[in-house]
Amino acid sequence: MNKKLITGMIAALLFATPIIMPTATEAASISELENQKAELENKSADLNSKIQSQEETLNNLESEKANLESEVEKLQTNIDTVVLELKVQEQKLADSKAKIEKLKAEIEKLKDLIARREEKLEHQARNVQTDGSTSNMVDLVLSAESLSDLIGRVGVVNQLVSANKDIVTQQENDKKEVEKNEKAAQDEKVAIESLKAEIEVNKNNLVAQKAELDDKIVQVATKYDMTESEKNEFVKEQAVIATQTSVLSSELQEERQRIIAEEEKAQAAAKKAEAEAEAKAAQAEAKAAETKQTTSSSSQAQSSNKTQASTQSSSNSSGFINPSGGYTTSSYGYRIHPITGVNKLHGGIDFGGGGPIVAAQSGTVVFAGYHSDWGYYVKIDHGNGVQTLYAHMVSGSLLVTAGQQVSQGQQIGTMGTTGSSTGVHLHFEVYVNGSRVDPAGYL
Template sequence: MGATPNREKRDGRGRRFRAVLGGILAGLFVLGLLPAGNPTARAASEADLKRKIQNLDTELREKEGEKSQAQKDLDQLREDRERLKQEISALDSQIAETNARVENLKAKIEENTKKKEEREAALKAATERLETHKEELQKRLYRLYVQGDMTYGEVLFGARDFADFVGRVEILTAAVEADKRLLVEYKRAKDEVERQKRALESLIASLETDRRALQEELSRLALRKEEHTAKLSTYEDTERQIAQKLEEIDAELARIAAERSRATAELERIIQERRAQEAQRAREAQPGIPEGIFAWPVPGYYAISSPYGWRIHPIFGTRQFHNGIDIPAPKRTPIVAADTGVVTYARWMSGFGNTVIVAHGNGVSTLYGHIDDGGILVSEGQVVSRRQQIALVGSTGYSTGPHLHFSVLVNGSYVSPCNYVRCP
């Protein structure tokens, strides 16, 4: 479209201003009052920062691997420690059970020892009774058989008659037989007591053998528990060491991440500065694309991939009206405000993705769409100046690649941006 008289006046003033500014800057460079940019030094700094970031990334990966291995070691150690604690608990149960069995055996040994002592006392009494009765029986037998004539004579002459005599003989014989039976009973009782005594002695010996075996088992269990307890203490010490190592690794990771963040921010600053200078040089090298009423929103990138007007939508494939112009540029290329104004919108908008709208007064606003995630650099209500960086090129919303969708609105209606910026 043809240039208006106002635009021609503005273009003339712009050319005169750039000529005067160029002369001033040239004079300052000649006098040495303004340092010249050193592209070689900047490139070296940029390369150094990239190498530093790569080295930091390598260090981060190594530390992450070290942390992962330490965490695996810690998890395995905790698993082993829990298993060891369970084994110690099982040993405690076995020790308690074995102690109970030992105490039970001790009680049985004491009980049977007491019974044996009672049997020994009974055996002694029975032996004494048996010996006493044997002695008395022997005396009677001696009187009956060794001194039999006198005894029988006494029985014979003492009897009143023959029947009395026979009765006396039977009584004497019965007494002797009773003594013999009593002697046999005493002997049988003594033998039984001796048998019981031997059985008790055998039982006590068996119980003592079991008790000694249990005591040995107790000693083995106690030794195993002592070994497990010592190992558990070692595990706990090692666990504390690994936990401390993990804390140190986390601190080192935080330090590396912070250093990387600073290096990345510095690299981003240098890259943006380089791009801005390249854009400035590109503008100076392309006098055929002067500014319009508004400044070009993507310095250094002047191609238009989709103009204002009707088109086939690249995503939906339908014929739609395109209410702005699309300016392709690499992702995170700086976007500048077309003119001084106030930010009225700085967030997500359906279709446009991350979007910024700047009101310039007199009902005129500019819209900047498809901004990169994290690329909105202004906030609503903020005053921005002409050519101030406000965002970074992205591909959010309905977009097929990195570019800026730039629209101009007058009283809320879209108009051709080429009425306000000089389109190539």
């Protein structure tokens, strides 16, 4: 019985096996399919998210491109305005030069006339001295033979005296006219110098605005991740938009290109000179460091202390003034960058509040133009290896050019938020022998 039971159980198992095994296999397959489905759904969700993100990026870029085209048109209008102003100023300059030349000619003519009159008066004076005194005229009257002769001789004497008096009067009037013309010429010369400086500033702003425009075009092209050929084509497209926006005649457009080419050449020369000066300063600093290494450690410490004391003393007596009337918003030192979020050195002091920017000390302008990070900025050399930098100025507000001498307190621009900036402020830096230092010790 047991045998039958065992046999039955085995048979039942044999019959059950075909049924049970496929069910288990099927269950495993369903589980795998569900896992695969879930995995595909996750991948699909990720892909959709990426597509959506890419679409948002493209939409943002399209928006940026539209904004760029608007800015291209706006900047081109500003550039056109500057070119037209330059044309008017250059005509005024030419008129002033012509006026000065005319005044000079009149002055020379009057001086020649005055010289000839003086020669005539001197000749008369010599005649009086050699031929006799003024009593000769009395003798001339007294020797008259009749009343009519006397009246005639008195008339001659009156004519001589009157003629001489008129000559002297005219001589004085002409001398006053010379002085007047010389003053007018001097005033015109001062006006010319002022106008020339204004023209140079406007030219410089023109080039700086073009640099800003070119920088924005390249930034948008870079965000689009374009190839070099696509980027060049994009730049050309923006140039076409700028040309179509321009209201200048072909003659003035050529003039604009000439001005830009000349100023770009001048700015390139200024940058080269600045780079050479910084390289020399770096070499001098490296040489000084090598010299210090040859001394003992104790001498180094003493030298360092003396240097620090000397620096502190010179800083306190530097005579620098605040470059802005604004309040300090960020000091020199390491901080989290407000745009990149990276902890890095903030190499200057920020002043907020807006308003004019002035030279902290007198000196020579090294550079005045545009940079993608600093925006519109000015750099001034104060001598003795000390330079200052003023960044993020308003577009078109540059009031100085490279090579110009500036006095302490002279306005050089206006606070803005151009370049890499999160709000209206002035970023102010101090360089000593090419290295940035904390400006606080100089203010």
